[in-house]
Amino acid sequence: MPSQTLEQILEGRRSQPHQLIEVLQDVQASHGYISEEAMQVVSQGLGVPIMEVYRVASFYTAFRLKPSGKNVLTMCMGTACHVRGARLLLDQATGQLGVGPREVTPDGLFSVDHVNCLGACALGPIVTENGTYHHHMTPGKLRKLINTLSLQKAEVQ
Amino acid sequence: MPRLNSFRELEHLRESLRGQRHVITTTVMVCGGTGCQASQSRAVIDAVKDELSTQGLSQSVRLCITGCHGFCEQGPVMIIEPGNIFYCHVSPGDAFEIVSQTVVRGEVIERLLYTDPVSGEKIQTESEIPFYHSQDRQVLSQNLMVDPCSIEDYIAVGGYSALTKALYNNMAPEDIIGEIKSSGLRGRGGGGFPTGRKWSECREAPGDEKYVICNADEGDPGAYMDRCVLEGNPHLVLEGMMIGAWAIGAGKGYVYVRNEYPLAVEHSRLAVEQARELGLLGDNILGSPFSFDVDIARGGGAFVCGESTALMASIEGKVGEPRAKDVHTVVDGLYHKPTTLNNVETWANVPSIILNGSSWFAAKGSEGSKGTKILALTGRIKNTGLVEVAMGTPISTVIFDIGGGAIDGNKIKAVQTGGPSGGCLPLDKFDLPVDFDVLYEAGSMVGSGGMVVMDESSCMVDVAKYFLTFLQDESCGKCLPCRVGIDRMLEVITDITEGRGRPEQIDLLEELAETVSQTALCGLGKTAPNPVLSTLRYFRSEYEAHISEKKCPAGVCKALITYWIDPDKCPGCGVCIQGCAHQAITGGKQQVHVIDNQLCQKCGICRSECKFDAIQII
Numbered sequence A: 001m002p003s004q005t006l007e008q009i010l011e012g013r014r015s016q017p018h019q020l021i022e023v024l025q026d027v028q029a030s031h032g033y034i035s036e037e038a039m040q041v042v043s044q045g046l047g048v049p050i051m052e053v054y055r056v057a058s059f060y061t062a063f064r065l066k067p068s069g070k071n072v073l074t075m076c077m078g079t080a081c082h083v084r085g086a087r088l089l090l091d092q093a094t095g096q097l098g099v100g101p102r103e104v105t106p107d108g109l110f111s112v113d114h115v116n117c118l119g120a121c122a123l124g125p126i127v128t129e130n131g132t133y134h135h136h137m138t139p140g141k142l143r144k145l146i147n148t149l150s151l152q153k154a155e156v157q
Numbered sequence B: 001m002p003r004l005n006s007f008r009e010l011e012h013l014r015e016s017l018r019g020q021r022h023v024i025t026t027t028v029m030v031c032g033g034t035g036c037q038a039s040q041s042r043a044v045i046d047a048v049k050d051e052l053s054t055q056g057l058s059q060s061v062r063l064c065i066t067g068c069h070g071f072c073e074q075g076p077v078m079i080i081e082p083g084n085i086f087y088c089h090v091s092p093g094d095a096f097e098i099v100s101q102t103v104v105r106g107e108v109i110e111r112l113l114y115t116d117p118v119s120g121e122k123i124q125t126e127s128e129i130p131f132y133h134s135q136d137r138q139v140l141s142q143n144l145m146v147d148p149c150s151i152e153d154y155i156a157v158g159g160y161s162a163l164t165k166a167l168y169n170n171m172a173p174e175d176i177i178g179e180i181k182s183s184g185l186r187g188r189g190g191g192g193f194p195t196g197r198k199w200s201e202c203r204e205a206p207g208d209e210k211y212v213i214c215n216a217d218e219g220d221p222g223a224y225m226d227r228c229v230l231e232g233n234p235h236l237v238l239e240g241m242m243i244g245a246w247a248i249g250a251g252k253g254y255v256y257v258r259n260e261y262p263l264a265v266e267h268s269r270l271a272v273e274q275a276r277e278l279g280l281l282g283d284n285i286l287g288s289p290f291s292f293d294v295d296i297a298r299g300g301g302a303f304v305c306g307e308s309t310a311l312m313a314s315i316e317g318k319v320g321e322p323r324a325k326d327v328h329t330v331v332d333g334l335y336h337k338p339t340t341l342n343n344v345e346t347w348a349n350v351p352s353i354i355l356n357g358s359s360w361f362a363a364k365g366s367e368g369s370k371g372t373k374i375l376a377l378t379g380r381i382k383n384t385g386l387v388e389v390a391m392g393t394p395i396s397t398v399i400f401d402i403g404g405g406a407i408d409g410n411k412i413k414a415v416q417t418g419g420p421s422g423g424c425l426p427l428d429k430f431d432l433p434v435d436f437d438v439l440y441e442a443g444s445m446v447g448s449g450g451m452v453v454m455d456e457s458s459c460m461v462d463v464a465k466y467f468l469t470f471l472q473d474e475s476c477g478k479c480l481p482c483r484v485g486i487d488r489m490l491e492v493i494t495d496i497t498e499g500r501g502r503p504e505q506i507d508l509l510e511e512l513a514e515t516v517s518q519t520a521l522c523g524l525g526k527t528a529p530n531p532v533l534s535t536l537r538y539f540r541s542e543y544e545a546h547i548s549e550k551k552c553p554a555g556v557c558k559a560l561i562t563y564w565i566d567p568d569k570c571p572g573c574g575v576c577i578q579g580c581a582h583q584a585i586t587g588g589k590q591q592v593h594v595i596d597n598q599l600c601q602k603c604g605i606c607r608s609e610c611k612f613d614a615i616q617i618i
Helices: A006-010 A017-031 A036-046 A050-059 A086-097 A139-156 B007-023 B034-038 B041-054 B092-105 B140-145 B151-156 B161-168 B173-183 B195-204 B225-232 B234-248 B262-277 B308-315 B344-356 B358-362 B395-402 B436-441 B460-474 B480-497 B504-519 B523-527 B530-538 B540-549 B575-579 B605-609
Strands: A071-076 A110-115 A127-129 A132-134 B026-031 B061-066 B078-081 B085-087 B211-216 B252-257 B293-298 B339-343 B372-379 B385-390 B412-417 B423-426 B450-455 B563-565 B615-617
Touching: A006 A017, A006 A036, A017 A036, A017 A050, A017 B293, A036 A050, A071 A086, A086 A110, A086 A139, A110 A139, A127 A139, A132 A139, A139 B605, B007 B151, B007 B161, B026 B034, B026 B041, B026 B092, B034 B041, B034 B225, B041 B061, B041 B092, B061 B140, B078 B092, B085 B092, B140 B225, B151 B234, B151 B262, B161 B234, B161 B344, B173 B195, B173 B234, B173 B344, B173 B358, B195 B234, B195 B339, B211 B225, B211 B234, B211 B308, B211 B344, B225 B234, B225 B262, B225 B344, B225 B372, B234 B252, B234 B262, B234 B339, B234 B344, B252 B262, B252 B308, B262 B293, B308 B339, B339 B344, B344 B358, B372 B395, B385 B395, B395 B412, B395 B450, B423 B530, B460 B480, B460 B530, B460 B540, B480 B504, B480 B523, B480 B540, B504 B523, B504 B530, B504 B540, B530 B540, B575 B605, B605 B615
Parallel strands: A071 A110, B026 B061, B211 B252, B211 B339, B252 B293, B372 B450
Antiparallel strands: A071 A127, A127 A132, B026 B078, B078 B085, B372 B385, B412 B423, B412 B450, B563 B615
């Protein structure tokens, strides 16, 4: 369930076009992604044409237009992580799960994402799993993490 | 707390806060920055808090959850005063011992002390650790004194007294700008533009409505000093902005912060609320004629928004595309009003300049670059973390004395400075100082202060490819040279790293790079070819090895390498066989294992699991 409804997010911000990015950030934070319906409500609420809402939502990498998997694995691709082998980690995750970056596995359990830098460069390479940091990652450790997460989900089901 | 209506009321509050702290005998400072939180410092903080209350010490011992201490590699880190005792890699299980031995009896726990990787000796205090010893921490040291979530802490250590000096000590706005000008402060975000000049141009620009903005977008991968300062000491940044706003004549400010930095967003929001409550933001601040307020605007994760005009478009809720700067943003900026945009670290330097005077600031640094600079020292070295040194310090001091030199017995060969707009400098340029102008001359730049160290295991062609991939992804697409030029350069460099390179492609790369740097619209586009140009300038032989010998000397480019097990080192333990997801490794127990290169995907798992360093790349 979203923690805030679109109405609540728009409260006090109606007819203020400059609030667009802030509103979209909040929509994403509580709904997990920005749906077409949400864009329409935001467009009407702020008085911004729907085309402009879509343009902004698709321009910034922070916004996703599709729901993500239950476990979001985010690889930090910053320079410091890169020279310590971040590329191998991305290959490992996409290879093991059989999906590309920013895609969701067919069972909806995982999505693989990458960001430019998480700002924890001294501890790289960094992988976050639903916001929890895993530092000094190796392809082997990542493989075990993915296996553990898959098992947990299987047990729940 | 009640609103403060005058300078005197602020001083009263400061006195009473200091009085309340007289009962405190010991302070335990635990780092709560992003780096240490990634190493579970929250659990350590909770454990210490519980232990203090169990032992009835909550009143006399102050537990201060500070911002980043800079030495993230050793996290979670803790300092206990008095004694300046430094503990690293602390775990929640250590809380009982720390409280009952160190806090109560002042005894040092040997096991938690830092071990110097060079001498192997245990070091007791923070100031003796080589990583800290050679630094000059003017801004970062202030992180240790305050809990970023407490305005009381900031006021107790003397916070907002630079603001009162500016407002009450007959410092006219022109005097403030004069101080900043003569301090020689230059923008810490990358450009190195003289801050005082920016302020005076903005002050002189026509119009009553003006803005100040703090750029905390920090899009450079490999740099995180702005995150650390904003997250660790948000009031320092706010105070700098207030002084700037007073000097320029701005009534409204924005902190534009990356949404990927949740702690920085949270702490800066809280700081603004606290300052509003005390009347340090709002109408007639401290009873003076100065009125000013700040809002927090969250970025959308676009590198191009580090560019001033794109950032301002983003605050307006628009797509972050730069515009041609025929009229500068100090005249025509946010909502077409005169706007001063400075980076977090620049704002954070302002209060000390006002308090201590411009000559104090200008006494540090080199001819053209004054003061200190925070650097994010990362990559293939022993001590990684945030480092603050006087401008003009040689790169070698930073990398070898503070950074402790290479890891895994490798040899350091380059340092990348300045992020995607900067370049790679080879070992023989390490005597160059950290100086805006000198590094620019050498084909790189100080930039925001990222310093990623590379050794023999880093392929410089791959590094150039990495930055091009980054920039291709981040190019906003508005102007053709950047959009298409980066694409083409990436195509060529991909050919080279995948074994399809031809000798004439090096010239083509150079031509493309020159064209993009001369014709792109914004500063980021113009500097986008720097990683390619600087690696071509200093590491051409690596490009040639990829092209003519079809070899990657560093063993990085997958198409040009093979994995191989060294029979002299392999004890036949079977770990790699179990680890390999592609069934590419065979061999019986205690027999030398063999990799089938037809099956091997070069994923690197076996290499990361092997304890005997037997798996080699050739």
